[in-house]
Amino acid sequence: MTQASQPWTPLEMLAVAAAGQVRDGDLAVVGLGLPQVAALLAQRTHAPTSELLLELGVFDPHPTGPSMGIADPRMWEGAAVFGGVLDVLGSMLHGGRVSLGILSAVQVDPDGSINTTQVHLEDGSLRRINGSGGGNDIASLAGRTLVVLRHEPRRFRACLDFLTSPGRAVGGRRRSELGLPGEGTVAVVSDRAVLEVTDEGTFLHSVHPGEDPEAVLEATPYAVQVRPGGPEVTSAPTEEELRLIRTELDPQGWYTR
Amino acid sequence: MSKVVSLSEAMASIEDGSHVGLTGFAITRNAVAAALELTRAKRRHLRLTQVIVGLETDLLVGAGCVDRLVYSGGSLDRFGLVHAVNRAIATGTLQIEEYSTLALTLRLAAGSLGLPFVPTRSMLGSSLLDNLRAAGEIVEQTDPFTGSPVLVMSPVRPDVAIVHADTCDEEGNATIAGPRWSLRETALAAARVIVTTERVVLRGTIPPERVVVPGTVVSAVTEVPRGASPTALPGHYDYDRAWLEAHVEATKEGGERFRRYLEGMLEARAVHP
Missing domain, CATH: 3.40.1080.10 (Glutaconate Coenzyme A-transferase)
Known part of the structure; x- marks a missing residue:
């Protein structure tokens, strides 16, 4: 794989590409893991007035080091407010104030719906994972949603094993018909590419530096369209972005190595 | 005491x-x-x-x-x-x-307030809803004010x-x-x-x-x-x-x-x- 020759890891590239989707001024609820890293990276670079919320009731944290997840008190450092679920997922999210959700997924479908609950293994057994937590609430209610996951063919599914959190449509029914506000999933960011999710289907928006578009499409076993002129190349991580990830946001490489 | x-x-x-x-x-x-x-x-x-x-x-x-x-x-x-x-x-x-986290928290809040039920827009369209409908703790309804689909949950x-x-x-x-x-x-x-x-x-x-x-x-x-x-x-x-x-x-x-x-x-x- 050409990525081996890059001076960054595939997951560092994912974090940088996901951060690139955050806009300055976004009010974002983020899930466990890579979404935390991506949102904090955006805030430290091009989106300084973006604000993070954590489902357990934390407003605007500014952690100075890595954490084991959203329940790790290290992640709450520098927070403005400690409230509860009804403040963050209730008044902020259900109340219509949250512009962006960032979620990691085990499986994703062409509408950008995701599975974080369970996977049916080939031997017929069931592998249970984390479940929804606030993921379903975020995907259902945020202004727009960003999905991050590793680019493995088994994760890109025409039909999910379990639809934990809805994307732009479910079973051909649009969000407005389902009673859901917001746009739903706008992008799926992997360690190889950025897929743009629209009401007209999924497009290969950009491939990461060194990636072959044909190989990416082959590793994405559902219908992905390519616009005339082909996909762009995702902007490579800057030195500052890599420095932030390696020295402040994820020095142990728990999420990005 | x-x-x-x-x-x-x-x-x-x-x-x-x-x-x-x-x-x-x-x-x-x-x-x-x-x-x-x-x-x-x-x-x-x-x-x-x-x-x-x-x-x-x-x-x-x-x-x-x-x-x-x-x-x-x-x-x-x-x-x-x-x-x-x-x-x-x-x-x-x-x-x-x-x-979902919010849906269950709302059910508990309804329990604490003595409300007979609580509505939400979370979980619409999901597999969570499919399973809960069968359990009978949740019903899909029409919002009486806007006509939109909404879920109604027991406390x-x-x-x-x-x-x-x-x-x-x-x-x-x-x-x-x-x-x-x-x-x-x-x-x-x-x-x-x-x-x-x-x-x-x-x-x-x-x-x-x-x-x-x-x-x-x-x-x-x-x-x-x-x-x-x-x-x-x-x-x-x-x-x-x-x-x-x-x-x-x-x-x-x-x-x-x-x-x-x-x-x-x-x-x-x-x-x-």
Whole structure:
């Protein structure tokens, strides 16, 4: 794989590409893991007035080091407010104030719906994972949603094993018909590419530096369209972005190595 | 009137088959000492409601105390999955009702407020809804004002909730530092609350605006220093990394390995109550 020759890891590239989707001024609820890293990276670079919320009731944290997840008190450092679920997922999210959700997924479908609950293994057994937590609430209610996951063919599914959190449509029914506000999933960011999710289907928006578009499409076993002129190349991580990830946001490489 | 009792007395008031609300979150503020006491007393057929499960739930399910779990997911963050819970679900020994975090918190809030039902726009279109419709706790309705689809959920009222508080006065007025997730809704939804706490203090020493769980709903208070360990208690102690790692290994393997781990944990707690 050409990525081996890059001076960054595939997951560092994912974090940088996901951060690139955050806009300055976004009010974002983020899930466990890579979404935390991506949102904090955006805030430290091009989106300084973006604000993070954590489902357990934390407003605007500014952690100075890595954490084991959203329940790790290290992640709450520098927070403005400690409230509860009804403040963050209730008044902020259900109340219509949250512009962006960032979620990691085990499986994703062409509408950008995701599975974080369970996977049916080939031997017929069931592998249970984390479940929804606030993921379903975020995907259902945020202004727009960003999905991050590793680019493995088994994760890109025409039909999910379990639809934990809805994307732009479910079973051909649009969000407005389902009673859901917001746009739903706008992008799926992997360690190889950025897929743009629209009401007209999924497009290969950009491939990461060194990636072959044909190989990416082959590793994405559902219908992905390519616009005339082909996909762009995702902007490579800057030195500052890599420095932030390696020295402040994820020095142990728990999420990005 | 003082409600201070021993941990074993407090936990003995929870009978087999009770519906218990738990208030830890993943690797933080779990009522571990209380959960171990229920395990030691071999409580059976419990029904648990907990918005985000963590170590306490994994212990109780692993020890065979639980028949039914109402929750919205959970893990031990980066330490790993709740293997005991997940295995019991996969093998069918644990019945579940699975929500989103907000939906279950709203059901508890409805329980606390005595509301007959509560609406939400979460879970529309999801597999969570498909499963819950069958359970009969949730109905798809039309919003009478806008005509949009909306979900209507029944309230939840546990028999008893367990909270591990930073400090608590002898009448049960308890403080909680840090974010409170669904702790308050779970406590207020329950018919009564048992508080375990790092430190029992005198009535009048906690400023009223700092009380998160009012003593009015509390039936018992028990002092258990480090009662949330090996999970974290913000402002008091960090999570115990080695212990959480050992838990994940023991639950991943299950069977005899888990039994030995649980026995070791109970012995350690007996020496340092």
